Amino acid sequence: MHVPRSFTAGAAFFIAASAFCLPACGSRAGGPIVLALESPERASVTGLSSAESAALRDANLSHTELAQVLRVRLPDADVAISGRYAITDGRIDFTPSFPFDRGRRYTLELFTARLQRPREPSVMSQTLALPGEAETPLTRVLSVDPTADVWPANILRIYIHFSNAMGLETGVGKITLRDAQGAEVAAAFVPIEADYFNQERTRYTLFFDPGRVKRGILPNRQFGRALVPGRRYVLEISATWTDARMRPLAADFRREFQAGPAIESPLRVEDWQFSDVVAGGTAPLAVTFPWPIDRGIAARAFVITGPDGRKVEGRAEIEAGDCRWIFVPTSAWAAGPHQFVTQPALEDVSGNQVNRAFETAMAKVPELPPPNPQPRTFVVRPSPPAR
């Protein structure tokens, strides 16, 4: 049992018996003391008499002193959980600074010697838990981007999608690259423990070690790139990776792919193919790229404005191995020139941007264009006259 040191050292602030001893009209006499974990936001002591709670309240106890009347802690810890106290008629409420976790056990201790009317035992203690959250299916890997079967040998990053939120563990040690013979390709990824998840922790960004990707850097010169064009590989994700509920994944995950030639050229909007679009309908616009673009960035990289200069609202998807962007407008296309504007953040999976390759001759750096949005005009044809 954990008793606060200042309490055992002496009665620093026994609530003195006073005129409050006689219950006033309408006040409660007190009953069985009940310690309860009522909700994620509240633990409570009930059953005090009105005089007891009034005496506590009028004593103007500090937070530290109140924690020596009612202490809430983890069962195996000697530290009071941070929170606020409120004393009302016949009860003490404790609101933790962070809501109690469902399913976790908490110990509530009432040091009855601190009360106006001391009771036995001197410390009433209960260890309680809120009902746990409903069990959900184990988390699994849903997919891996790029969706294409062929990944460039200088690929910089991939995205791993999960069915539920993942925990604090990083992917280091959980992801293995194997060649066609099953041998591990060592040191393929950035070995840094860092949080590369999205806000919901359902997507993890895995970075290939740029020291091997970039030409001329020592690891690249010593070991070459992790991927050799033409060879097949398997990306393995271990089920030991734990999710936000500290559970392992439902199963190991495997993704086969083939390495292709490195892509060391910038993206160029003039190289992109635009499908024919006719005014008056909502048929999709398809923009086709010569090689895969980054699916993550592509989700926010393109804006279309109409002949009136206003943004064309609609829904977009990436398909064809991340080589085609499909856009379905909410309203019918208007005839005339449209602007397809690419934001400067767009990259392919090898880090090449529009007009700026990932690796550019240093002498060319001063000539690099500023990272501004890149417009490309396409024309929506008038709908043919009805016959």
Add this chain to the structure above:
Amino acid sequence: MRRSLIALATLLVAGMSTASSPTAAPSFAPVEQGVGPAFASIGPLTFAPDGTLYAGDTASAAIVAVDLGAAGTGGAEGSVAVAGIDQKIAALLGTVPAEIAITDLAVHPKTHQSYLSVMRGVGAAAKPALLRLDGKGDLTLVATDTLKFSKVTLPNAPDAANRARREAITDIAVSNGRIFVAGLSNEEFASKLWSIAYPFSAVDRGTSIEIFHGNHGRLETRSPIYSFVPYTVDGKPMLIAGYLCTPLVRIPVDALTTGAKLLGTTIAELGNQNRPIDMVVYKKDGKEFLLMSNTSRGVMKIPTATFGSETPITAPVPTETAGVKYEKIATLTGVEQLDLLDATRSIVIVKGADGVRNLQIVILP
């Protein structure tokens, strides 16, 4: 002082010179001021000399300047060692060590109390917490809801429609009335450095700098900064910046706010498969040193005397390390957080072989 990071992308820079140029039209969000900053997350911390605390909120891509008020003056001065600091923090927050992340440690310049930024919980439900450790070992949760603050949101911040992208703040430093912020993304490979005047104002809305890195002088390869310290070389303000795998780069900052094109210089190669965590500068026996903690190469003590004169590394380096020499501090291992406690001591959080994190006071080497 910063800098373990809860997030994101990195790219290698090898020995090389660097060039920086301000990009067009920084789009910092308007300054927000008030009482009770609403942190969505809390990461890198640093103090200004007057005791103003700067905190990086990665989830909001914002820098929050906090007047600690009474929290900055109460309690016993100083900091003391705490064994099992992660266990104590977790217990105070009503959870277990596996469900908290200590994201930074910074020492108040006047009280020498230690402030820790912590994320409580995992997944999307994780909540930020700011804690203070005082000279008696009392660990308290700082109630931020009554604190005055001002806040500026960085350009290109993730928004509700783009929740997949995160803009992690990797480091913050204060120098000569400006706040320097380094960041990186879990999507695009762009290097980000921002310079913002403080107090935040609508007049000076900051400067975004895109940093290029020449790969041994031959190729430009973008890369974000993980850790940096302001440092004056021959009377000129610089940032000494550390990147993944682990070049040390000297970047002049006097022109960052003027729009001039800059050239940086790589002065050391400190080894691959590694990234810097924290950097502090200190003096001992009349000499100045940079103390730098790393993820996999321990703690390095680097003399600063040649930072201004070191021959730039512009050719491929045949060995793992090159440039400014350093001494590895063998007695310091597992360091996850590092800051100066005072002129002679540092404060560190060390993860032991048993997985438990201890806060230790260490005489500067």
